[in-house]
Amino acid sequence: MTVRRVKGLLVAVFSVFALSVATSANAQEHHEGNETSHETREHLEDTKKEGETKFDANEVIFGHVMDAHEFHFFSWEGSDGHEHHATIPLPVILYSPTRGLSTFMSSAFEHGHKEVNGYKLEENHIVPVDENEKVYDLSMTxxxxxxxxxxxxxxxxxxxxxxxxxxxxxxxxxxxxxxxxxxxxxxxxxxxxxxxxxxxxxxxxxxxxxxxxxxxxxxxxxxxxxxxxxxxxxxxxxxxxxxxxxxxxxxxxxxxxxxxxxxxxxxxxxxxxxxxxxxxxxxxxxxxxxxxxxxxxxxxxxxxxxxxxxxxxxxxxxxxxxxxxxxxxxxxxxxxxxxxxxxxxxxxxxxxxxxxxxxxxxxEEGHHGEHKDGHVEDTLAPTEPVII
Structure with a gap:
């Protein structure tokens, strides 16, 4: 009973909170849509896009649950304004019929910002720069x-x-x-x-x-x-x-x-x-x-x-x-x-x-009362009670 009450309370809190946020967001969007100019709307869209680049929930979620070529622990923005990552890189082993065998550490990609030996990292997948080239990924993910x-x-x-x-x-x-x-x-x-x-x-x-x-x-x-x-x-x-x-x-x-x-x-x-x-x-x-x-x-x-x-x-x-x-x-x-x-x-x-x-x-063994014609005979003893 206590667990059900806790679950009900959690659902109620989330429902009320999500409803209030959605309502306020919708009202704010409608109000701004009536009072702001075209330039202001463009500014809001640019700000929204900028915010999305700062934090992408989809990237964080699927970046954690999907496979990758490194162990990623956390990231931070340094004093130089660049983003730094605390990771453990893993060995990359690639074979291409044209390039042969290529081995290097995944840190060489610099989190997708650099190409290595004609390969690049896209959404945690290593792909060749030349789209017509075939590559076999044997890496230790x-x-x-x-x-x-x-x-x-x-x-x-x-x-x-x-x-x-x-x-x-x-x-x-x-x-x-x-x-x-x-x-x-x-x-x-x-x-x-x-x-x-x-x-x-x-x-x-x-x-x-x-x-x-x-x-x-x-x-x-x-x-x-x-x-x-x-x-x-x-x-x-x-x-x-x-x-x-x-x-x-x-x-x-x-x-x-x-x-x-x-x-x-x-x-x-x-x-x-x-x-x-x-x-x-x-x-x-x-x-x-x-x-x-x-x-x-x-x-x-x-x-x-x-x-x-x-x-x-x-x-x-x-x-x-x-x-x-x-x-x-x-x-x-x-x-x-x-x-x-x-x-x-x-x-x-x-x-x-x-x-x-x-x-x-x-x-499990077969029933002794089973006949060849596919029917099963009742094998219970007469004195044995049948529980329905």
Whole structure:
């Protein structure tokens, strides 16, 4: 009940504030349109364009959630009047059939203001100056670098924990340190995800489920660090994970699983409808995994950046409005940020749990009462109560 009241209050505050701003802006525009001259209107348009160049919300939002050739933390205007950036440049690796292999650091582009070896940077994409030239970009982008870092951390942490178990710590005596923190998570995945959905076959799929869970979790947490890459909010990343799950699910499928797809236990007339639906369901399972993780992780980051960007947007209208809205924006952004920490764990669990559910459907045994004609006989014992 308290959560619903808080949500209702947040919606009401935003609605009233947006309505008041929109109304005042509309009234001001109408008033100025009646009283200002043509020259004044041109001056207002020039001022508006100048304000947009100072802060572009779209550039900030998509610059954070999209891939890039550097880690960008913040920017500031120096005493010389030029804008400076705190970044970590990444290596650029390009191959062109005409120019051959080109390697250099992304800082050589000077944030798109300079051309390097016949290449230029446009909207975080490296393109050749000659439009007819073909280039293959093999660069180490921030998504790639962050995935490598996450994978390295995952391997180091898990191998260190496994080494302690081999030494007897955690089996003959109580675990300590990081092992003590990670063991409840492993037990949770085993008892709440693997066993309920896979039954006695859970041990076979535990390494895969644990790898998926911790790999997604580490990348989710890394994505919350300012200046880092939102890897799990990238459709390419989730598409690869979904494809891997799709392969594991279908290669683990038994005769009963494939029989229900190509010969569902329904009357012959209905089979013509059910077979295409069952074949389509093979891919919709992976599609659900891909979109669910991608959409949830991307939406949270966009909301946080939008809330912070509102400070600069209102500052462009009026400094008083910008300063007055700053505490509200920061408070809401901090609130969403805390929720995103929870979402990082929840989405890792949901992806792993749904994967286990789909694998369990593929490996479950057939019913003993199922006949060759596609009908299923009631196999309940006479004394067993039927719960409807």
């Amino acid at each position: 921030r998504n790639v670098v962050q995935m490598i870092i996450a994978l390295t951390i995952l391997v180091l942490l898990m191998t260190s924990v496994a080494k302690r178990y081999k030494q007897g710590q955690g089996t003959t005596k109580a675990p300590t340190g990081f092992q003590n923190a990670i063991e409840p998570v492993i037990m949770f995945v085993r008892d709440e995800v693997a066993k309920p959905n896979l039954g006695h076959k859970y041990k076979k799929f535990m390494p895969f489920l644990l790898t998926v869970f911790f790999f997604i979790l580490i990348n989710n947490i890394f994505g919350l660090i300012p200046g880092s890459a939102n890897v799990t909010g990238n459709i390419a990343f989730t598409a690869v994970l979904g494809t891997i799950s799709l392969l594991v699910i279908n290669f683990s499928g038994n005769k009963h699983y494939w029989g229900h797809i190509f010969n569902p236990p329904v009357p012959m007339g209905v089979k013509l409808i059910m077979i295409p639906v069952e074949i389509l369901s093979i891919f919709t399972k992976a599609f659900a995994l891909i979109i669910r993780l991608f959409a949830n992780m991307l939406a949270g980051h966009i909301i946080i950046i939008c809330l912070v960007s509102l400070i600069f947007i209102f500052s462009g209208i009026s400094k008083v409005a910008g300063v007055g809205f700053s505490p509200i924006s920061v408070a809401f952004a901090a609130f969403i940020y805390v929720i995103e920490v929870l979402v990082a764990f929840i989405q890792a669990f949901i992806f792993t749990n749904l994967t286990a559910v789909f694998i369990g459907q593929a490996v």
